[in-house]
């Protein structure tokens with residue numbers, strides 16, 4: 001009788017997982033019945049990911065500091081998107097966002113800590129503004145860490161979940177951005193490894209994605225400070241030209257595809273990983289040899 005009860009218990013706790021896998025195999029929708037919370041999803045990569053998650057069957061809660069834009073985005077994405085105001089520098093906002101997801105949907109399957117800001121200060125370490133450093137770390141690092149903390153709070157008892165963070169190629173290689181921003185993204189990669197070592201015990205996966213430069217309000221605004229007379233379309237083309245993979249251009253939807261993979265059962269044995277989406281940029285440096293006639 002005990003064995004029978006154990007088997008029945010096991011079968012009933014496994015049933016939703018198996019059912020979800022069956023459903024996603026049948027429909028081709030990889031996130032059927034999953035619920036995701038995405039920070040910084042009012043625009044850019046977060047918005048593209050929310051859209052892709054929804055088209056794969058998920059319900060998405062968009063958490064962002066931009067209230068009006070967040071509401072507009074949720075409306076645009078349809079009934080499976082909801083907006084909640086959230087400033088990731090306030091732990092209580094993140095905690096409330098997680099509790100909101102549970103109250104609305106009873107579960108949190110995917111937490112994507114994506115909110116982030118660039119750093120506009122001087123590039124020299126000798127002039128580093130430590131007050132700005134604190135502000136950027138507060139959003140890019142502490143914000144992500146608080147997201148992991150509160151997602152874990154509800155995922156550990158279920159012994160299931162997938163956590164994602166947006167890092168960056170600037171966290172892997174020096175010289176691609178200001179120190180403050182690079183350091184913040186290196187820290188995100190470190191956080192994923194450190195927290196993953198504990199979360200794996202509960203079957204919770206945590207990974208980050210490191211994109212190369214993508215045209216979003218983030219990069220367009222940054223570039224327009226350097227090139228104030230160039231319009232957004234041209235700046236986007238300039239950003240695309242920084243890539244190394246032939247004519248291929250990195251778009252927010254490419255990062256969203258990586259997020260779908262990591263969030264879904266396709267990535268069910270991937271954890272502690274930094275999925276670099278850079279067309280190979282950080283893997284090699286091509287040497288351009290001068291033509292024979294140009295050699296001194």
Ligand code: NAD
Pocket residue numbers: 039040041042043044045046063064065066086087088089114115116117118139166167168169210211212213214215216217218219
């Ligand atoms: P974006 O500006 O379009 O989106 C960032 C979002 O984060 C915005 O909606 C913004 O309102 C939100 N946000 C900012 N501060 C917040 C806070 N305190 N609380 C809640 N939300 C906040 O830019 P994006 O390019 O989509 O950036 C998304 C992430 O991708 C960031 O972490 C960024 O560092 C990272 N990233 C971007 C690029 C790129 O080239 N665009 C490359 C690598 C990594």
